Each structure stands twice: as C-alpha cells, then as structure tokens.
Amino acid sequence: MSSENQDFNKTKAFLIDMTKCTGCRGCQVACKQWNQLGAEKTEFFTGEGYQNPPLMSEYTFTRIKFRDYEKNGQNEFAFYKEMCMHCNEPACASVCPVGAFKKTKEGPVTYDAERCIGCRFCMVACPFGVPKYEWSKALPLVRKCTGCYSRVKEGLKPACATTCVSAITYGNREDMIKEANKRIAARPEKYLKKLYGSEEAGGTSVIYLTALPFDELGFKPVTKRPLPSYTWQALRLVPGIFLTVGGSLSLLSWFNHRKERIAKEEEQRKSGATPKEES
Ligand code: SF4
Ligand code: SF4
Numbered sequence: 001m002s003s004e005n006q007d008f009n010k011t012k013a014f015l016i017d018m019t020k021c022t023g024c025r026g027c028q029v030a031c032k033q034w035n036q037l038g039a040e041k042t043e044f045f046t047g048e049g050y051q052n053p054p055l056m057s058e059y060t061f062t063r064i065k066f067r068d069y070e071k072n073g074q075n076e077f078a079f080y081k082e083m084c085m086h087c088n089e090p091a092c093a094s095v096c097p098v099g100a101f102k103k104t105k106e107g108p109v110t111y112d113a114e115r116c117i118g119c120r121f122c123m124v125a126c127p128f129g130v131p132k133y134e135w136s137k138a139l140p141l142v143r144k145c146t147g148c149y150s151r152v153k154e155g156l157k158p159a160c161a162t163t164c165v166s167a168i169t170y171g172n173r174e175d176m177i178k179e180a181n182k183r184i185a186a187r188p189e190k191y192l193k194k195l196y197g198s199e200e201a202g203g204t205s206v207i208y209l210t211a212l213p214f215d216e217l218g219f220k221p222v223t224k225r226p227l228p229s230y231t232w233q234a235l236r237l238v239p240g241i242f243l244t245v246g247g248s249l250s251l252l253s254w255f256n257h258r259k260e261r262i263a264k265e266e267e268q269r270k271s272g273a274t275p276k277e278e279s
C-alpha cells in the first residue's frame with residue numbers, strides 16, 4: 001500500500017530524456033548485473049520497433065525499445081526505456097491481498113517475495129504490464145524492477161541511472177519535473193511539449209521527455225486518475241470478496257511458507273547442520 005499523506009514531490013524519481021538516449025543498452029546490462037538476473041532464450045523482434053529481448057520478463061526488468069522514422073527527409077532514431085513506473089499510488093499494491101508491494105518513502109515500489117503467494121492480481125492490475133511471472137519455475141513468484149531500493153535507501157542511485165552517461169537523471173521528483181520543463185522551454189523545436197509520468201496513473205516516479213508522440217514510441221495510454229480508485233470502486237460492488245479472498249490467500253501463504261521452512265529444516269537435518277531459527 002502507499003503511505004498516506006506522502007509528499008510525492010520529495011520522493012526520488014527518474015528523469016529519462018529519450019532524446020539523449022544512444023541505445024547503448026548499458027542500463028539493461030547494469031540492471032541484469034545488479035539484480036543477478038540470468039540469461040534467457042531470446043530473439044530479435046521487428047514488430048512495432050526493433051529490439052532484443054522482445055519483452056520485459058522475469059529476467060529482464062528493463063529494456064530499450066527502438067524505432068526509426070523520417071524527419072525532414074532524414075532518417076532519425078528514437079528509443080524508449082521501459083521499466084516499472086514506481087507509481088505514486090501503485091495499482092499493484094492496492095490489489096495485493098498479502099501486502100507484497102510497498103510504495104516506500106524514498107519513491108521505489110518494492111516487492112517482497114517472502115509474502116507473495118503467486119496469485120497474479122498485480123499482473124492484472126498494473127496498467128503498464130510490468131510484473132512478470134516465473135513461468136519456468138516449480139514455485140513461481142512475480143518479478144519486477146525494484147527501483148534498486150537497496151541502493152537508493154543507502155543514498156546511491158539505481159544501477160541503470162549510475163551507468164547511463166546521457167539520458168537518465170535521478171533526484172527529487174519535483175526537481176526532475178522542473179528540469180524536464182526547463183529543457184522543453186529551452187528547446188521547444190526538439191521536444192514534445194508534454195511529460196509522460198507527471199500525471200499518468202496519478203503520477204509516477206519515472207518521468208519521460210521525448211521528441212515523438214508517446215503512442216508512436218509504444219508508451220501505454222493511461223488515465224490520469226490514480227488506478228487504486230478504480231480498483232476500490234470495482235471491489236465495492238462485490239461486498240466482502242476482498243476480505244474473503246485476502247484472508248484465504250494469507251492463510252495459503254502461511255501454509256506455503258511453513259511447508260518451505262519444514263522442507264529446509266528437513267534438508268539441514270539430513271546434512272547434519274543445525275536448523276536456523278526463523279524470526
Ligand atoms: S544506458 Fe542510457 S543511453 Fe544507454 S540505452 Fe540505457 S538509457 Fe539509453
Ligand atoms: S508500474 Fe505497475 S508494477 Fe510498477 S508500481 Fe505501477 S502498478 Fe506497480
């Protein structure tokens with residue numbers, strides 16, 4: 001759930017200026033390295049653009065989409081760095097019955113695998129299609145960009161922002177929006193006169209500047225109203241369902257984790273090690 005009365009302007013945010021992106025994919029590599037994400041079977045995709053891997057997945061928390069276009073008779077390139085938007089009021093957190101998602105006071109929306117029961121409500125609720133499921137695993141969980149929270153809470157920038165030398169700036173959300181508007185005012189011929197993320201889904205911690213209209217780059221058209229308000233409206237129509245489903249799933253989670261703990265202890269006992277006490 002998001003913290004009540006949170007001043008989102010003071011949270012950290014990304015300003016991603018897609019006109020400065022060179023398509024080097026350093027951010028993709030840094031993300032994989034920091035999050036220890038494995039390789040996956042992939043292919044070059046030539047549908048709405050040209051990219052590899054074709055989609056975000058449990059092994060790919062961010063990816064660069066690429067397209068070319070013609071301007072004044074010249075060939076131009078445009079990129080789009082896709083990732084979790086770290087919404088101010090995250091729909092994923094609002095539907096998760098066991099509170100696995102959390103909007104932190106610093107800005108990133110975190111995910112706690114220990115709590116997750118794999119119900120996939122978050123995947124349905126997220127308007128940006130971000131949470132992915134570990135389909136290939138026996139005990140699958142949901143994976144997504146964590147905003148590098150372990151780095152951010154120690155005062156560091158996210159791995160992708162640290163690696164990028166041109167397109168990504170990271171700082172207070174209000175400063176990022178001011179900086180974005182300053183760039184538009186300074187070069188009106190270069191930029192689209194709109195930001196993506198300042199209001200979408202009630203505002204997000206990822207703000208984009210582009211040269212092309214957002215839909216041409218593959219950005220999702222999203223309402224400006226915070227998504228949890230729709231979630232709660234829908235749930236009000238089904239009295240008691242949320243508590244019932246939430247209660248059952250919490251119980252299921254407790255059983256799952258208990259089962260895992262027992263299996264772990266059993267394994268340790270067999271190997272002769274003393275089982276570690278769970279807190
Ligand atoms: S590291 Fe920066 S310049 Fe390179 S692809 Fe990522 S966003 Fe673009
Ligand atoms: S983009 Fe989706 S997964 Fe990320 S915080 Fe927003 S609702 Fe949650």
Ligand code: SF4
Nearest residue numbers: 031062145148158160
């Ligand atoms: S913030 Fe961290 S987890 Fe998210 S895309 Fe950047 S490097 Fe990956």
